[in-house]
Amino acid sequence: MPTKTAIVGVGQTDYRFKRTDVTIQELAVEASRKALEHAGMTLADIDAFVIGVAPDALLGINAVDRWIGEALGVAPRPLLRVNTGGTTGAAAAQAGYAHVASGVAQRVLVVAADKVSESPDAQWVLNTAMDPIYEKSVALNAINMCSLQAVRQMDQYHVTEKQLASVAVRSRKNAQINPHAHLRAPISLEDVLASRYVCWPLKLLDCCPRSSGACAVVMASERVVRKEHSRAAWIRGMGATSNTIYMGDKMGPGRDVDHADWDELAMAAARAYRQAGITDPVHEIDVAEIYAPFTCTEIAAVEALGFANKGMGGVMSEQGMFEMGGAVPVNPSGGVLNANPISATALVRIAEAALQVMGDAGDRQVPGAQRAVATGIGGTLQFHTCMVLANDA
Amino acid sequence: MAQRVGVLGAGFTAFAGRRDDVRLEELIFEAAAAALADAGITRADIGTVVMAGADQLDGRSISSMMAAGPAGAYLKDEIRTTSEGTYAAILACLRILSGEYEVALAITWSKTSEGPYDLISNLSYDPFWLRPLAFNDIVESAVVSSSYQSSTTLLAEAAPAVVVKNRSHGSANPRAYLRAPVTREAILASPYIAYPIRKAEVPQPCDGAVALVLASEGRTLEAKRAPVWIQGFGWGTGNYTYGRGVAAELPGLRAAATKAYAMAGVTQPASEIDFAELYDGTPFDELFAYEALGLAPQGGSARSALQGDFLDGGRCPVNVSGGAQSTNLRFAAGMMRIVEAYLQLSGRAGPIQLAAPHQGLAQGGSTYPAQGHAVFVLRNY
Amino acid sequence: MNQKEQTEAPLIHSGEWKIHYDYAVGETATQFFLRLRDQGKIAGKKCPSCQGVLVPPRAFCERCFVQTEEWVDVGPEGTIEAFTIVYEPFDGLPEPPYAVAYVTLDGATTAMANFVRALDLSDPEVAARQLAVGNRVEAVFADAREGAVTDFYYRLM
Ligand SMILES: [Zn+2]
Numbered sequence: 001m002p003t004k005t006a007i008v009g010v011g012q013t014d015y016r017f018k019r020t021d022v023t024i025q026e027l028a029v030e031a032s033r034k035a036l037e038h039a040g041m042t043l044a045d046i047d048a049f050v051i052g053v054a055p056d057a058l059l060g061i062n063a064v065d066r067w068i069g070e071a072l073g074v075a076p077r078p079l080l081r082v083n084t085g086g087t088t089g090a091a092a093a094q095a096g097y098a099h100v101a102s103g104v105a106q107r108v109l110v111v112a113a114d115k116v117s118e119s120p121d122a123q124w125v126l127n128t129a130m131d132p133i134y135e136k137s138v139a140l141n142a143i144n145m146c147s148l149q150a151v152r153q154m155d156q157y158h159v160t161e162k163q164l165a166s167v168a169v170r171s172r173k174n175a176q177i178n179p180h181a182h183l184r185a186p187i188s189l190e191d192v193l194a195s196r197y198v199c200w201p202l203k204l205l206d207c208c209p210r211s212s213g214a215c216a217v218v219m220a221s222e223r224v225v226r227k228e229h230s231r232a233a234w235i236r237g238m239g240a241t242s243n244t245i246y247m248g249d250k251m252g253p254g255r256d257v258d259h260a261d262w263d264e265l266a267m268a269a270a271r272a273y274r275q276a277g278i279t280d281p282v283h284e285i286d287v288a289e290i291y292a293p294f295t296c297t298e299i300a301a302v303e304a305l306g307f308a309n310k311g312m313g314g315v316m317s318e319q320g321m322f323e324m325g326g327a328v329p330v331n332p333s334g335g336v337l338n339a340n341p342i343s344a345t346a347l348v349r350i351a352e353a354a355l356q357v358m359g360d361a362g363d364r365q366v367p368g369a370q371r372a373v374a375t376g377i378g379g380t381l382q383f384h385t386c387m388v389l390a391n392d393a
Numbered sequence: 394m395a396q397r398v399g400v401l402g403a404g405f406t407a408f409a410g411r412r413d414d415v416r417l418e419e420l421i422f423e424a425a426a427a428a429l430a431d432a433g434i435t436r437a438d439i440g441t442v443v444m445a446g447a448d449q450l451d452g453r454s455i456s457s458m459m460a461a462g463p464a465g466a467y468l469k470d471e472i473r474t475t476s477e478g479t480y481a482a483i484l485a486c487l488r489i490l491s492g493e494y495e496v497a498l499a500i501t502w503s504k505t506s507e508g509p510y511d512l513i514s515n516l517s518y519d520p521f522w523l524r525p526l527a528f529n530d531i532v533e534s535a536v537v538s539s540s541y542q543s544s545t546t547l548l549a550e551a552a553p554a555v556v557v558k559n560r561s562h563g564s565a566n567p568r569a570y571l572r573a574p575v576t577r578e579a580i581l582a583s584p585y586i587a588y589p590i591r592k593a594e595v596p597q598p599c600d601g602a603v604a605l606v607l608a609s610e611g612r613t614l615e616a617k618r619a620p621v622w623i624q625g626f627g628w629g630t631g632n633y634t635y636g637r638g639v640a641a642e643l644p645g646l647r648a649a650a651t652k653a654y655a656m657a658g659v660t661q662p663a664s665e666i667d668f669a670e671l672y673d674g675t676p677f678d679e680l681f682a683y684e685a686l687g688l689a690p691q692g693g694s695a696r697s698a699l700q701g702d703f704l705d706g707g708r709c710p711v712n713v714s715g716g717a718q719s720t721n722l723r724f725a726a727g728m729m730r731i732v733e734a735y736l737q738l739s740g741r742a743g744p745i746q747l748a749a750p751h752q753g754l755a756q757g758g759s760t761y762p763a764q765g766h767a768v769f770v771l772r773n774y
Numbered sequence: 775m776n777q778k779e780q781t782e783a784p785l786i787h788s789g790e791w792k793i794h795y796d797y798a799v800g801e802t803a804t805q806f807f808l809r810l811r812d813q814g815k816i817a818g819k820k821c822p823s824c825q826g827v828l829v830p831p832r833a834f835c836e837r838c839f840v841q842t843e844e845w846v847d848v849g850p851e852g853t854i855e856a857f858t859i860v861y862e863p864f865d866g867l868p869e870p871p872y873a874v875a876y877v878t879l880d881g882a883t884t885a886m887a888n889f890v891r892a893l894d895l896s897d898p899e900v901a902a903r904q905l906a907v908g909n910r911v912e913a914v915f916a917d918a919r920e921g922a923v924t925d926f927y928y929r930l931m
Contacts, residue, residue, distance in 0.1 A: 098493070099487055242471035251856055
């Protein structure tokens with residue numbers, strides 16, 4: 001039997017474009033210290049460390065985990081780094097879970113940090129993630145690969161630019177009550193629709209910012225939680241599904257999964273839901289933190305998570321289903337559209353979901369939240385993660 | 394530990410200085426397909442794919458994007474660590490023991506012929522303190538060596554002996570990349586590249602990929618082949634900068650070994666371990682590991698080495714495969730150590746098969762900066 | 775040092791990564807590029823198991839996990855599966871605007887990305903309508919070809 005595992009501490013820095021006052025080491029320490037404080041622990045209590053940092057080139061340091069580890073006083077303890085692109089933070093959390101659930105560690109610190117503003121342009125770096133032989137020279141990057149998804153959603157499901165805009169407006173409204181969020185100025189539907197095209201059909205306000213910041217969570221075994229903690233966010237289910245890097249394989253007649261959809265997330269969610277005993281997500285999930293860096297991606301995600309039928313995500317967004325107070329509040333934090341510290345972003349989703357079920361989400365708390373789902377997305381929309389957290393074991 | 398992880402099979406590619414006949418992804422597929430075939434299973438049997446790869450070495454940002462498909466992860470669970478090749482095995486073991494997955498493919502690769510390895514190694518250091526001092530893995534290994542507290546005269550004598558031993562072992566191993574033995578004289582005639590490390594003590598690198606199929610205890614017992622177990626494993630981290638303790642004592646490796654031995658119930662490694670496959674990117678790495686792993690007494694590594702304790706036929710043969718000195722897969726070198734140890738315990742090591750070994754040790758590469766170490770205790774009973 | 779002694783904003787140290795790679799394209803992609811360069815033809819590889827014709831060609835099928843063997847010429851005409859028009863400049867990437875489309879070339883079961891040229895992109899809505907999913911394009915080959923993806927581009931028919 002796996003050891004039951006919970007998140008008992010969450011720490012986040014504020015997310016800002018630049019943090020020239022600190023190094024990446026200090027940024028990671030800032031979030032770690034907050035998480036340990038929230039968990040009522042010190043660094044000496046930690047058995048093992050997991051560090052999530054996505055592409056080396058964004059920070060300009062290859063083995064940055066070791067440098068961060070020095071600041072955390074890791075030696076001689078175990079340290080493992082995870083890098084799976086956008087899903088890095090979630091993959092780090094899944095790795096942290098494996099440490100505890102296997103019985104190998106009792107208390108694990110998972111931390112992820114990024115200073116995206118220190119590289120000239122994230123999209124140039126993300127272009128180097130494309131196939132260097134077949135696709136890099138066609139100027140693909142993270143923004144236009146999502147545009148490709150939006151184009152297919154529009155073609156197949158008649159998703160409209162207005163539906164996309166509704167995601168941006170709602171997210172920004174929520175960001176205003178999250179002190180950590182990077183973008184917090186109010187925006188209207190008209191503002192989104194009038195913003196300039198970046199990669200058609202995505203406009204500036206359909207896109208996330210580039211942020212600097214760090215997030216950390218402390219995980220503990222059931223034995224530790226029962227002895228030392230009055231509240232915890234239990235990890236009740238998780239899944240991850242990878243697909244090919246080649247987006248073209250998800251478009252031609254030979255496709256298993258369509259680039260318009262996130263069937264991979266649906267597979268990961270099916271596993272997580274099964275483990276958590278969830279059969280009716282709309283009624284059993286109280287809040288969702290979805291990794292949606294572009295408006296179109298949230299529409300694919302709410303469908304994959306079972307909150308809306310395929311093709312209906314945009315309509316339901318427009319109708320208010322995902323507002324605070326709606327059937328399933330999505331991204332009370334303001335989501336990725338308003339803060340994207342790339343390496344940490346997927347961990348932020350888990351951290352925010354944990355805060356919700358612990359009742360520690362402050363002004364953005366969904367009243368009485370007992371079950372939350374957090375997702376991650378990475379690669380060419382090819383990596384998907386899902387985790388269900390609950391206030392009971 | 395109530396449960397343990399079994400090894401169902403291993404796969405690796407042909408090794409060559411340059412594998413220009415394949416792009417990186419095809420190299421990865423070659424190892425993954427070989428491992429599945431060796432384990433007698435198909436991709437459908439795999440629950441999770443755990444990869445280890447490093448972006449800059451691979452020349453691809455987030456290189457797992459390209460690697461996931463060829464590693465067998467199409468529409469499957471997959472995760473990637475960048476720490477070092479054997480960390481894929483660590484994470485796969487954790488995932489299996491957590492009960493999440495029954496069968497895992499752990500895979501890593503190294504195709505450093507395509508990029509400037511020394512520069513990339515230097516870029517692994519922080520931009521303010523060590524990178525400007527031209528640090529890289531060899532320089533750090535040399536700095537670590539300088540901190541050794543026992544006789545450095547003996548150490549200097551033992552270093553070429555380790556290379557001669559491993560290259561001699563490798564000459565009998567059909568899987569090794571370098572098959573020609575070297576002489577002590579040739580090593581001593583080669584210049585220092587970073588004192589006390591000589592040019593002939595750093596092996597020529599090769600391209601290749603290495604994979605293991607790991608499984609839960611229950612699933613392993615269902616397999617036809619006699620089981621080989623990962624009875625214990627541990628990993629640890631050294632200091633990033635030196636000044637706290639003695640670097641050559643390899644605190645990260647000691648912590649890793651302590652954990653692995655405790656899990657496996659090993660209390661007297663020098664007598665309980667039949668053989669070991671250790672990281673030997675330089676002979677000093679191997680020498681310091683003897684002590685950190687308890688295979689030689691404190692301060693006794695050089696003497697043990699010089700009296701032949703670690704030769705094939707000695708008290709505890711080390712790197713009968715030839716080690717990284719014969720097959721320098723760099724990022725994947727440690728994973729090949731696990732594979733060689735597995736083949737020994739499986740009785741399938743071919744011409745280098747030891748007589749009836751029961752318990753062996755495999756060590757993951759000492760990756761710089763800060764020396765990440767992993768230790769595996771494998772057993773066939 | 776007194777904490778108040780800092781009188782300037784935190785320092786920034788500039789650095790640049792210049793890492794040169796020689797990517798081995800391997801035997802499969804080599805054949806593809808040579809055929810493209812020397813004959814102006816686009817070829818895919820067929821999976822013996824699922825019969826998928828993979829374009830660009832892969833040495834193995836990720837789904838069936840077997841090696842591909844047979845070469846099949848595809849195109850030069852095809853159908854747009856997805857596209858975007860880039861209006862924002864990105865460091866190190868081409869000057870906007872430019873259009874990129876995934877196209878299933880006739881005979882292929884997967885779509886391949888390339889630039890769409892010879893199209894006025896000044897009005898996003900007009901250009902987007904012309905590039906709609908399902909519209910037909912043809913591959914146009916450069917006169918001087920070097921054995922790279924950019925040896926051809928797509929043009930609306
Ligand atoms: Zn196939």
